[in-house]
Structures are given as structure tokens and as C-alpha cells.
Amino acid sequence: MKKVVALAGNPNSGKTTLFNHLTGGNQRVGNWPGVTVDKKEGTLRRNPEIKIQDLPGIYSLSPYSPEEVVSRNYLIEERPDLIVDVVDGSNLVRNLYLATQLAELRVPLVIALNMMDVVEKTGAKIDVRELSERLGCAVVPISAARGTGIDELIAVIQSTLEAAPAAPGVLTFSPQTEAALAQVMGILATHTSADLLRYSSIQALQADELTLARLQLSANELAMIKGIRTELEQDLDDEIDSIITQERYEALGRLADAVQTIGPAKLSPTDRIDRIVTSRLLGLPIFILVMFLVYFVSIQTIGTMATDWVNEVVFGDVVPGAVESFMTARDVAPWLLGLVNDGIVAGVGAVLGFLPQMFVLFLCLAILEDSGYMARVAFVMDRIFRRFGLSGKSFIPLMISTGCSVPGIQASRTMENERDRRLTIMTASFMPCSAKLPVIALIAGAFFGGSAWVTTSFYFIGIAAVIVSGVILKKFKRLAAEPAPFVMEMPSYHAPRALTTLKYALSKSWAFIKRAGTIILLSAIVIWFLSNFDWSLRMVEESGADSILASLGNALAWLFYPLGFNNWQSIVATITGFIAKENVVNTLGIVMNLGSGLTEESPELLQAFGALLNTHGAYSFLLFNMLCMPCFAAVGAIKTEMASTKWTLAAVAWQMGLAYAVSLIYYNLAQWFVNGIFGLWTVAAIAVLILLVALLLRPNRYLALGQKKELVSA
Amino acid sequence: MPLTLLRPGEKATIRNIAGKDEIGCRLRTMGLVEGAATELITSDNNIMLVKVGECRLALDKGMASRVIVAL
Numbered sequence: 001m002k003k004v005v006a007l008a009g010n011p012n013s014g015k016t017t018l019f020n021h022l023t024g025g026n027q028r029v030g031n032w033p034g035v036t037v038d039k040k041e042g043t044l045r046r047n048p049e050i051k052i053q054d055l056p057g058i059y060s061l062s063p064y065s066p067e068e069v070v071s072r073n074y075l076i077e078e079r080p081d082l083i084v085d086v087v088d089g090s091n092l093v094r095n096l097y098l099a100t101q102l103a104e105l106r107v108p109l110v111i112a113l114n115m116m117d118v119v120e121k122t123g124a125k126i127d128v129r130e131l132s133e134r135l136g137c138a139v140v141p142i143s144a145a146r147g148t149g150i151d152e153l154i155a156v157i158q159s160t161l162e163a164a165p166a167a168p169g170v171l172t173f174s175p176q177t178e179a180a181l182a183q184v185m186g187i188l189a190t191h192t193s194a195d196l197l198r199y200s201s202i203q204a205l206q207a208d209e210l211t212l213a214r215l216q217l218s219a220n221e222l223a224m225i226k227g228i229r230t231e232l233e234q235d236l237d238d239e240i241d242s243i244i245t246q247e248r249y250e251a252l253g254r255l256a257d258a259v260q261t262i263g264p265a266k267l268s269p270t271d272r273i274d275r276i277v278t279s280r281l282l283g284l285p286i287f288i289l290v291m292f293l294v295y296f297v298s299i300q301t302i303g304t305m306a307t308d309w310v311n312e313v314v315f316g317d318v319v320p321g322a323v324e325s326f327m328t329a330r331d332v333a334p335w336l337l338g339l340v341n342d343g344i345v346a347g348v349g350a351v352l353g354f355l356p357q358m359f360v361l362f363l364c365l366a367i368l369e370d371s372g373y374m375a376r377v378a379f380v381m382d383r384i385f386r387r388f389g390l391s392g393k394s395f396i397p398l399m400i401s402t403g404c405s406v407p408g409i410q411a412s413r414t415m416e417n418e419r420d421r422r423l424t425i426m427t428a429s430f431m432p433c434s435a436k437l438p439v440i441a442l443i444a445g446a447f448f449g450g451s452a453w454v455t456t457s458f459y460f461i462g463i464a465a466v467i468v469s470g471v472i473l474k475k476f477k478r479l480a481a482e483p484a485p486f487v488m489e490m491p492s493y494h495a496p497r498a499l500t501t502l503k504y505a506l507s508k509s510w511a512f513i514k515r516a517g518t519i520i521l522l523s524a525i526v527i528w529f530l531s532n533f534d535w536s537l538r539m540v541e542e543s544g545a546d547s548i549l550a551s552l553g554n555a556l557a558w559l560f561y562p563l564g565f566n567n568w569q570s571i572v573a574t575i576t577g578f579i580a581k582e583n584v585v586n587t588l589g590i591v592m593n594l595g596s597g598l599t600e601e602s603p604e605l606l607q608a609f610g611a612l613l614n615t616h617g618a619y620s621f622l623l624f625n626m627l628c629m630p631c632f633a634a635v636g637a638i639k640t641e642m643a644s645t646k647w648t649l650a651a652v653a654w655q656m657g658l659a660y661a662v663s664l665i666y667y668n669l670a671q672w673f674v675n676g677i678f679g680l681w682t683v684a685a686i687a688v689l690i691l692l693v694a695l696l697l698r699p700n701r702y703l704a705l706g707q708k709k710e711l712v713s714a
Numbered sequence: 715m716p717l718t719l720l721r722p723g724e725k726a727t728i729r730n731i732a733g734k735d736e737i738g739c740r741l742r743t744m745g746l747v748e749g750a751a752t753e754l755i756t757s758d759n760n761i762m763l764v765k766v767g768e769c770r771l772a773l774d775k776g777m778a779s780r781v782i783v784a785l
Contacts (some may be wrong), residue, residue, distance in 0.1 A: 060743040064736070091768040094745040242731070245742040253749070271755055271765065275722070280758035379772045383760045386774070392761070485737050486761060486774040487744065 003161050004051045005044070008075060008102060009086035010095050011057030012491050014114045016040075017144040018086055019054040022154065026507060028407075029500060030369040031491045032396065033057060034414035037067040039074055044154065050161065053080060059094075061101045061199075062208055066421075067413040072210075075105060076196070082108045082161055084153075089126055089141070090118045090492075092260055093252045099135065100248050104199040106167040109137045110160055112153055117143040118492070123263025131259040136169030145497065170198060173247045180232040181205060184225055191215045205229055206240050270492045274376070283380040290373070292456055298361035299441060300452050306356030307441075315349030335532075335539060343528025343590055344521060350589035351516050351582040354438040355509060361434055362508040365403050366501035372493040374399060382486055390470040391415065391483035394424040398466060401431040402459070403508065405634040408433075409641055417484035423470055425641050426651040429630035430465040432458045434512070435581035439625055442585055446609050447618040454619075458626055465627055465658060472695045473654070480702035515580060523576055523583050524590060531572075531591045544591055562681045563624060563660070564617035564667035574624065580631045616674070620667035628659035665689045717764065717773075717781040720754040726783035728752055728766075733780050745769060746781055 007015045011033030020027055023042030029035060036056045044050040055074060056067040063069045075083065085102055087095040102109055111131075119126060132139040138156050142149030172178065184201040192200045192215060203211035204225055212222070229240050236243055276282055320341050327337045368374055377399055382392020393415050401408030405428055412424040432440060437455075444454035473479045530549035532539055540546045553568025556575075560566045565574075569591045576583040592608045613621065629635065629652045639648040668685035671677040720726055728750045731738050745766050746752075755763040761774050773781075 059740075062739065062743065064740055093767060094769055097743060097745070241739040242742060245739070246747055249742075249745075249747040249750075270770070274755050274763060274770070278756045278763050280756070375772075379761060379763065382772075382774070383758060386760055485777045486772060487737075487740060487777055488772045489744065490763060490770040490772055492770075 002049055002051050003082070004053060004078070004080040005082045005084055005157055005161070006053040006055060006075060006078075006080035007084050007086055008055050008071065008098070009057060009114075010059055010088060010091075010098060011489065013057065013086045013088040013095060014144040015057065015086045016054055018084075018112060018114065018142070018150075018153075019052060021144060021147060021150045022052050026503065027054065028504065030374065031372040031494065032369065032375040033489050033491065034067065034396070034411065035369075037070075037410055037413040039070055044157070047158065050157070058098065060098060061203075062206075063210075065414055065416045075102070075107075076199075079105075079107060079195075082110060082157065084110050084112050084157065086112045086114050086144075088115050089113045090115050090122065090124070092126065093249065093256050096135075096252050096255070097248060100171045100252065101199075103135070103137070103168040103170050104202065106195040106199070108160055108165050109135075109168040110153075110156055111135065111137060111139040112144075113139055113141045114144050116141045116149070117146050122268075125261045127259045131255075134255055134258065167195075171248060171251050173244070174236075176232060176235050177243060177247060180228050183228050187217075187221050187224055188215065191217065202244065205232075206244055268492070270372075273493055274490070277373070277376055278379050283376075284384070287377060287380050290368070291459060294361070294364040294368070295456055295459065296452060298357055298364055299437060299455050302356075302360050306360075307353055310356060311349075311353040315345060315353055319349065320345055338532065339525065339528055343532075344524050346589040347524030347527065347586040348516050348521050350585045351438065351520050352513070354441070354582075354585070355512060357437060357441065358434050358512055359505055359509045361437065362403060362505040363501060365399075366504040367496040368399075369504075370494075370496040370501055372491045375488065375490050378488060379490065385467070385470075386483060386486075388467045388471050389474045389483060390423070390467065391417070391420050392486060393484075393488060394420060394427075394466075397424050397428045398431050398463070401428045401433055403434055405429040405431070405433050405630050406637045409634060409637040412641060415484070417481060419474075419479050419481040420483055422642065422647065423473060423479055425638055426473070426654055427466040427469045429634050429638075429655065430469070430627055431462040432626055433581065433630075433634075434508075435631065436626055438582060438585045439577075440622060442588070443618050443622050447613075447615045458622070461623070461626065465662070468692075468696065469654065469658065472692075475695070475698060475700045475702065477702045480700060515582065519580050520582050520586055523579055524586055527572070527576060527583075527587050527590050549591065562668070562684065563620050563663040564671070565613055565621040565624075567612045569612060570621050574621070574628070577625055578629060578631065580633070581625070584625055616667055616670040619670075620663045623666055624659045624663040626659075627655065627662055629655050661688050661692060665692075715783065717752070717754070717778040717783050718757075718762070718775055720752075720757075720764075720783065722754050722756055724785070725751065725753045726785050728781060729784050730782040731780060732782065737777060738780065741773075741777065741781070744771060746771070752781075752783060 007019055009015050012031065016027050016029045016036050019025060019040065019042065022044055024045045025042045027040055036054060038056065040054040042052045044052055055071040058068045058071045061072050063072045083102055085099050087099065099111060113126065113128065128139050128141055138160060140149060140153045140156050142153055173181065181201055184205050185197055188197060188201050188204060200211055200215060204215065205228065207229065232243065233239055277286055323341055323345060324337065327340065374396060378392045378395050381395040385392050385395065397408045397411040400411050408428040409425050412421050412428065415421040415424060440455050440458055444451060448454045527549065531544045531547045533548060534540050534546050535548055544550055549572050550568045553571040556571050557566040557568065560571055569588065572591065573584045573587040576587045635648065635652060638651050642648050642651065665685045665688055668682045672682050728746060728748055730748060731741055731746055750766055753765040755765055755770065761772060762778055763770060763772050
């Protein structure tokens with residue numbers, strides 16, 4: 001039978017990095033707590049009989065957020081054959097706190113003493129043998145980041161599994177606590193297995209609700225345990241959680257004194273950087289500068305130069321030329337040439353052309369994550385977000401959403417408060433993801449001279465949409481709540497590792513190429529067909545105005561007329577964008593028949609598009625496409641995270657409604673102020689604006705209701 | 715005195731954490747226990763960054779005001 005080894009440990013202690021070493025896997029790693037929000041499975045390299053399970057980070061076996069529940073339930077219910085506790089050696093005492101709890105599960109334990117390179121650098125020393133002796137289990141010093149000690153760890157894992165060793169030693173509490181514990185164990189003996197008796201008794205003594213529910217105790221037994229608890233609390237003049245935690249930490253303090261010598265105390269580089277980066281005065285300006293730089297580099301300069309080259313040379317001349325000469329040489333039917341050149345090459349090519357920009361963007365985001373800055377963003381933004389009733393923690397999902405909303409929405413799992421989490425899930429896709437960038441870049445290039453401010457404006461519009469949604473939605477009963485108290489560990493800064501960041505950017509780019517080769521390709525074929533044939537399946541004239549696609553688009557024109565983009569081309573582009581946002585560019589490339597040369601500066605696009613839209617209409621088109629329902633993949637992620645169809649529909653309805661309202665207000669007011677056009681829709685726009693402001697300003701009736709503490713359910 | 719009164723750069727020892735609820739428990743498991751050394755790195759009206767032992771924690775003022783320290 002397969003043996004199962006679970007990797008447990010504090011958040012950001014390097015479990016996933018170690019997992020990748022052990023399995024040869026390629027799971028996402030990052031330098032902030034909460035990168036892994038779900039369990040991941042792999043098999044040990046060179047030994048497929050051993051299964052390795054990566055778990056989200058936990059501080060203790062008492063979970064606070066949903067991803068922590070995943071780890072705890074796994075460890076208690078599935079009972080792996082071996083737990084490898086990944087311990088950050090540079091933060092020994094806090095990390096060993098979890099080890100003392102894991103030992104109580106009576107599962108064989110191996111400590112992977114990680115970050116030994118950092119420990120050595122600070123001049124500290126850890127007596128590994130002494131530590132192993134005192135903990136009663138094997139301790140293997142490793143550095144997952146450097147890849148050292150991994151072979152030794154694998155050897156220890158294998159020998160421990162074969163030897164079927166005794167469980168590690170458990171920590172002994174004070175005599176008073178032990179006496180109380182013995183009484184609880186007496187009560188629970190018939191309710192749980194011998195292995196879990198001590199663990200369950202400690203948890204029951206601490207009134208842990210998940211444990212009490214699992215044990216199914218009678219009212220009488222519950223009362224007896226409560227009596228034991230109260231007596232101990234009076235005896236030691238403290239409350240139970242404090243007693244247990246304090247005693248664990250005291251024991252660990254003695255342990256640390258015996259095994260660890262700390263290097264000379266000096267202000268660490270991380271603290272020096274934090275004095276500046278998180279300071280009240282400079283925190284926010286630095287954040288804005290960093291974000292501007294990221295998008296300036298990826299979209300305006302390096303990324304764009306490469307993208308222009310790909311678009312103009314590769315998909316502008318080389319590929320279509322080669323296809324044409326290849327096909328005409330073989331006398332292929334003209335429609336097939338049309339499908340390949342005007343459909344597939346124009347559509348998929350238009351999307352693939354943005355690959356260099358995307359690669360640079362993902363590289364920048366990977367650097368921000370790996371350096372440790374990501375967690376500081378939550379800190380810096382909390383002071384702004386909290387003013388609007390939102391938690392700074394929701395900013396991490398938003399930052400990740402600038403790469404892709406799907407992991408962004410998943411990252412919301414680290415939020416403790418269910419209402420905050422729902423709100424974050426509903427709003428994460430307002431941030432312009434990488435697939436939306438080509439859309440912005442295209443329109444910015446065609447209408448606004450490629451201005452950097454059009455592009456960056458969408459990041460601030462995204463944040464504004466999140467804040468507006470937060471303020472409005474928090475006034476509804478089901479979402480009303482003060483944001484959860486903010487507590488978050490800040491990782492140490494380190495220089496971004498070239499290999500980690502490159503691997504991340506490459507895997508993301510590869511995913512993008514795969515999408516282009518599958519869903520975008522398929523869409524391109526369907527769009528080409530629909531835009532080149534009419535309802536009686538005859539091929540239509542070049543303009544495509546009689547095509548199936550045009551008639552579908554025109555049928556919806558009334559809906560988008562007030563938004564200023566009522567031509568069928570932009571409407572079908574918007575709708576195909578629901579499948580994948582890249583499709584907006586894909587569709588425009590095909591229906592405008594711009595096969596050769598869909599670049600930002602291309603005069604064809606400017607002319608073709610300019611004939612359809614004015615600049616206000618174009619910006620309104622962008623606004624709608626940025627804020628409306630995300631792609632199907634992201635909606636799927638929303639559904640998984642909400643675990644409710646009703647909430648998913650509510651999220652999509654809100655996104656659609658807000659997108660429509662914002663576009664309506666922008667377009668009609670812009671037309672009025674700039675072009676002096678005042679009409680019925682201007683009145684409607686003003687009415688919607690007033691409604692939005694009223695929703696923003698109305699008092700919150702439910703706040704008191706929402707303040708009731710919510711428990712994370714298992 | 716509460717942690718919120720520390721000035722940036724000041725070091726103190728944690729004496730007590732007020733409150734029986736989940737949050738107090740959470741703070742304790744994260745290492746904010748009696749006797750732990752702490753240092754304030756930055757702070758403003760709402761949120762502060764403190765060093766506790768070897769790790770850095772961001773706390774909002776509401777939570778920080780429940781942590782009692784002595785210089």
C-alpha cells in the first residue's frame with residue numbers, strides 16, 4: 001500500500017518549495033503567507049510508492065480561516081503515515097509551537113529544519129542533535145531555497161516509514177494542567193481512539209468547538225469538562241487558552257535556550273527596509289511608484305517593443321505570407337485560405353502577439369511576490385481600505401488578480417471573515433488581468449496614442465470599483481460586517497531568486513499559449529465562420545455586415561446603444577470576451593479583417609475602429625469590458641469559492657450592473673460636457689449617478705448585526 | 715502600557731494579552747505571549763508593524779491595544 005507523507009508547518013516556512021524538491025513538481029511558491037490555499041498531492045521522486053501531500057500553512061491546530069481548516073481536517077481525519085513538519089529555523093520557537101501540537105496527534109514526526117542558510121548568515125547556531133533528543137523525533141537541517149539537505153531528508157523519510165517508529169514525545173504541562181487533563185481523558189476515553197485521546201482532551205479542555213462537535217458528548221459530559229476547565233482557570237488565575245499556550249511557549253523557551261545560540265543582535269535589513277517601505281509618509285507613494293513601474297515596464301516599454309515586433313513581423317508578414325504561398329501553391333479553396341489567414345492567424349495571432357508583454361508582466365509580479373513586498377502591500381493598503389470598511393488583506397487577492405483572476409479569487413481563502421471573503425471574491429475581477437491587457441493596449445494605442453495613463457488608469461479604476469462595491473455592498477444585510485481584525489505575518493525580504501521567478505513567468509506564459517492554442521483557436525474558427533457566412537450559409541462580402549455574427553450583434557445593439565458602442569463588432573467582441581478576455585482582441589482582429597497588422601499603431605485599425613466609435617465610445621467600451629463579468633474560468637472559480645449558485649449569480653449580476661452603470665455614466669456625461677450632446681440618456685446617466693451616490697452615502701443599518709462574531713465552519 | 719503607546723524603535727517585553735476570545739487566542743499562537751520580546755517598527759493611526767521574537771507581525775490598533783507591554 002502507498003505510504004502518505006504530509007508536509008505541515010507555519011505559513012511561509014517553505015513547504016511548497018520543499019514539496020517541489022521532493023516530488024520534482026512545479027507548484028507555485030511565493031514569499032508571503034498563504035500562497036498555498038489547497039492541499040496538493042505528488043509522489044516522491046524515484047519512489048512512487050510514497051505519496052507527498054502539501055498542505056496550507058497553519059500556526060496551530062486551531063484554524064481561523066478556510067485554508068487552515070483544510071490542513072487541520074486532513075491531519076486529524078486522514079492521519080498520514082508520517083508528518084514532516086517544516087520548521088523555519090530562523091524563527092525557531094514560534095515554529096516549534098505547531099510541532100508540539102503535531103506530536104500530540106501520535107503520528108510519526110520528522111522535523112525538516114528549514115532556512116538553515118538564513119540561520120547561518122545571522123551567526124546563530126542550532127544544536128540539531130540536542131533538538132532531536134528533546135523532541136523525540138528526527139530533525140534534518142535543510143535549506144529548501146538552496147536545495148541543500150534534501151537527499152538526507154528523503155533518506156530519513158524512507159527509513160522512518162520502514163521502521164514504523166514510535167510517535168514523538170509529547171510536551172508535559174504543569175502539574176495542575178496535567179491533573180485537569182487526566183480528568184478530561186477519563187471522560188473522553190470511550191469517545192475517541194487511544195491515539196487521539198491526549199490531543200482531543202487538550203482541545204476539549206480548551207473548548208475547541210470543532211473538536212467538541214466531533215466527539216459527540218452528552219450534556220452531562222460537556223458540563224463535567226466545563227467544570228474541570230473552570231476549576232483549572234481559578235486555580236491558575238488565567239483563562240484556559242492562555243494557560244495552555246503560555247505553558248507550551250514556556251517549555252519551548254527552555255528548549256530554545258538549550259539548543260540555540262543567537263548571533264549578535266543587529267538591525268536586520270528587513271527591518272531597515274520596512275522602516276521606509278511601510279512608513280506612514282512613504283508607504284503609499286512607494287506602492288504607487290512600484291505599480292506604475294511594473295506596468296510601465298511590461299506594457300509601455302520592454303513588453304511593447306517585443307509585442308510590436310511579433311505583431312508586425314511574425315503575424316504581420318512572415319506567417320500570413322508563408323501560409324498564403326503554401327496554400328496557393330497547392331490550389332487550396334479560397335475559403336480555407338480565408339479561414340486560416342483571416343480567422344486563425346488574425347485571431348490567434350492577435351492574441352499571441354501580446355505574449356511578450358504578458359511574460360514581462362508575470363516576471364514583474366513574480367519578483368514582487370518573491371521579494372516579500374506583496375505582504376507589505378496589504379499593510380500599506382489597509383489604512384486606506386479600512387476607512388471604507390474593507391480589510392487590507394483583500395489587497396493580496398487583488399494584486400494576484402492583476403495576473404489572473406482565477407488564482408486571485410482562490411487567494412481570498414486566507415481571509416478569516418466570511419463576509420470580507422465573499423466581497424473580495426465578488427470584486428477581485430475588477431482588477432485588469434493579463435488577458436485584459438491586450439484589450440486595453442489595443443484601444444489605448446488606437447484612440448489615445450498609446451498613453452501610459454490610459455493603461456494605468458484601469459488599475460486605479462479597478463481599485464476604485466472595489467472600494468465603491470465594498471461601501472455599497474457592505475450596507476446589505478448579508479455582507480454587513482466590520483472587517484476582521486488585521487493580523488498578518490510579514491515575511492523577511494530576500495533578493496528575488498532568478499530561477500523561481502523565471503519558472504513562474506514561463507509557466508504562466510505557457511498557460512497563455514495553451515489557451516491561445518485551444519479555447520482561443522476554437523473561438524477564432526467559430527467567429528470567423530459566423531462573421532463570414534449568413535443565415536443561409538452563403539459566404540458574405542468582405543465587410544461582414546450581412547453575416548450571422550453581425551445580425552446577432554445587431555440584435556443586441558439596443559442594449560449597448562446608451563453606452564456608446566452599439567456597432568455589432570464591439571458587441572460581439574464583448575460577448576466572446578465572456579469565454580476568455582483575449583477573445584475581445586481575437587474577435588476584433590477577425591471581424592475587422594485586419595489579419596495583417598493588428599498593432600496598436602496600425603492605421604488600418606485606427607481607421608476601421610475610428611469609423612465605428614468615437615473616443616468616448618471607445619473608453620466606454622473599455623470600461624464595460626474591464627468591469628463586467630470575468631471569463632468563464634473566473635466565474636467557475638467564483639462558484640467554487642462561494643460554494644453557492646445564488647452567491648455566484650449575485651456576484652455576476654453585481655459585476656454586470658456596475659459595469660453598465662459606470663459605462664453609461666461615463667459615456668453620456670462625457671458626450672454632454674465635451675461634445676455638448678444632451679438627451680434622454682444623459683438624464684438616465686445622471687439618475688444612475690445619483691442612485692450610486694445615494695447608495696454610497698446611505699447609512700449602514702446592519703453594521704451592529706454584522707458585528708456578531710462569525711465562526712469559521714469546518 | 716498597551717503596545718500602541720510604543721514609539722518606533724522602542725523595545726519592550728510582553729506582559730499580558732487581554733481578552734478571552736478567538737483573536738486573543740490567535741495572537742498567542744502567533745507568538746505574542748508573556749515574556750516575549752517585542753519592538754515597534756512602524757505605526758500610524760490604524761495599523762502597526764511589530765517584531766515579536768524573530769517574526770514580524772502587522773496588527774491593527776484594536777488588537778495591539780490589547781497587548782500589554784513593559785519597557
